[in-house]
Amino acid sequence: MSRLTSYAGKSALITGASSGIGRLLALRLSRAGARVALVARRESELRNVAREIESGGGEVLVLPCDVADRAEVFACAARAVARLGDVDILVNNAGYGHHRPFLDWELDDMERMLRVNFLGTLYWTKALLPQMVERGAGWLVFVASVAGKLAVPDESAYVASKFAMVGLAETLSIELEDHGVHVLTVCPGTVNTPFFDSEALERMPPVARRMMIDPDTVVTATLDALARGHHEITVPRMIGAGYVVRAVAPAFMRRRTKRTTIGAVAQRRTSS
Ligand SMILES: NC(=O)c1ccc[n+]([C@@H]2O[C@H](COP(=O)([O-])OP(=O)(O)OC[C@H]3O[C@@H](n4cnc5c(N)ncnc54)[C@H](OP(=O)(O)O)[C@@H]3O)[C@@H](O)[C@H]2O)c1
Numbered sequence: 001m002s003r004l005t006s007y008a009g010k011s012a013l014i015t016g017a018s019s020g021i022g023r024l025l026a027l028r029l030s031r032a033g034a035r036v037a038l039v040a041r042r043e044s045e046l047r048n049v050a051r052e053i054e055s056g057g058g059e060v061l062v063l064p065c066d067v068a069d070r071a072e073v074f075a076c077a078a079r080a081v082a083r084l085g086d087v088d089i090l091v092n093n094a095g096y097g098h099h100r101p102f103l104d105w106e107l108d109d110m111e112r113m114l115r116v117n118f119l120g121t122l123y124w125t126k127a128l129l130p131q132m133v134e135r136g137a138g139w140l141v142f143v144a145s146v147a148g149k150l151a152v153p154d155e156s157a158y159v160a161s162k163f164a165m166v167g168l169a170e171t172l173s174i175e176l177e178d179h180g181v182h183v184l185t186v187c188p189g190t191v192n193t194p195f196f197d198s199e200a201l202e203r204m205p206p207v208a209r210r211m212m213i214d215p216d217t218v219v220t221a222t223l224d225a226l227a228r229g230h231h232e233i234t235v236p237r238m239i240g241a242g243y244v245v246r247a248v249a250p251a252f253m254r255r256r257t258k259r260t261t262i263g264a265v266a267q268r269r270t271s272s
C-alpha cells in the first residue's frame with residue numbers, strides 16, 4: 001500500500017482538466033504543492049484554469065489534446081515530461097456520456113465514446129506508466145463511474161466504456177503493486193457538473209437526481225483515498241451497497257434497476 005500524503009515537489013497530469021471534477025482536482029493538487037499539467041480539448045478553458053493556478057503561485061502546463069488521438073497523447077506526454085520532469089500522478093478523468101437506447105444509438109457515436117473514455121485512458125497510461133515503473137513510484141487515478149460497476153439502461157456505450165476502465169484499473173492495481181505504482185479507481189454516482197446538459201437533466205431518474213453530489217465531494221474523497229492507500233472508492237459510499245445487492249440478489253437488482261430507470265422515465269412521459 002502506497003499512501004500519498006504530500007504533494008510538495010510532485011507533478012500531476014490531469015485529463016479533462018477544463019471542467020468539472022478534473023478542473024477542481026487540478027486546483028486542489030496545485031494548492032497542495034504539486035506542479036500540474038492540464039489536458040483537454042478546449043485550450044481557452046484550460047488557460048482559465050491555468051490563470052487561477054498561477055495566481056495562487058502554482059506551476060502549471062497547458063496541454064490541449066484530444067485523448068482519443070493516440071499520436072496526440074504520446075506527443076503531449078513527451079511535452080509534459082520535458083517541462084515538468086517525470087510525472088508522479090496521472091489522473092485519467094476525461095470523458096463524457098449520452099443517454100440513448102442501444103437500437104437508436106449511431107455506431108460512430110458509440111465508437112467515439114469508447115475511444116475517448118476507454119482508449120484515451122489506455123493511451124495516457126501507456127505513455128506515462130513506463131517512467132513510473134522505472135522509478136519504482138507513481139500513482140494512477142482512474143475516474144470511472146458507478147456505471148462501471150452496475151448496468152444502466154439507455155447508457156450502454158458509456159457503461160461499456162466505464163466497465164472497461166474499471167477492469168483495466170483493477171488489473172493494473174494488482175500487476176503494478178510490486179513495482180511501486182499505486183492504482184486508485186474512483187466511481188462517482190451522479191455529480192453536478194457540465195457533464196449533464198439540460199436534456200440529460202430532464203431525463204434523469206428521480207433517484208439519481210436526489211443523490212446528486214458536488215464535484216468537491218468527489219475530489220475530497222479522492223485525495224482522502226490516496227492518503228489512505230485505498231484502491232477503489234465509490235462516492236457517495238452508500239451506492240456501493242448496490243454492488244452487494246447485485247452479487248447476492250441479481251434478479252431483485254435487475255427489477256429495481258428497470259423500475260428506477262426505464263420505468264421512471266416512462267411514468268414521467270405519461271404524467272406530463
Ligand atoms: N458528472 C457525473 O455525474 C459523473 C459521474 C460518474 C463519473 N463521471 C466521470 O467523471 C469524469 C469527469 O466528468 P465531469 O462530470 O467532470 O464532466 P465535465 O465537466 O463535462 O468534464 C469532462 C472533461 O472531459 C474532457 N474531455 C471530454 N472529451 C475529451 C476528449 N476527447 N479529449 C480530451 N478531453 C476531453 C472535457 O474537456 P474538453 O471538452 O475541453 O475536451 C472536460 O474537461 C468523466 O470521465 C465522467 O465520465 C462523471
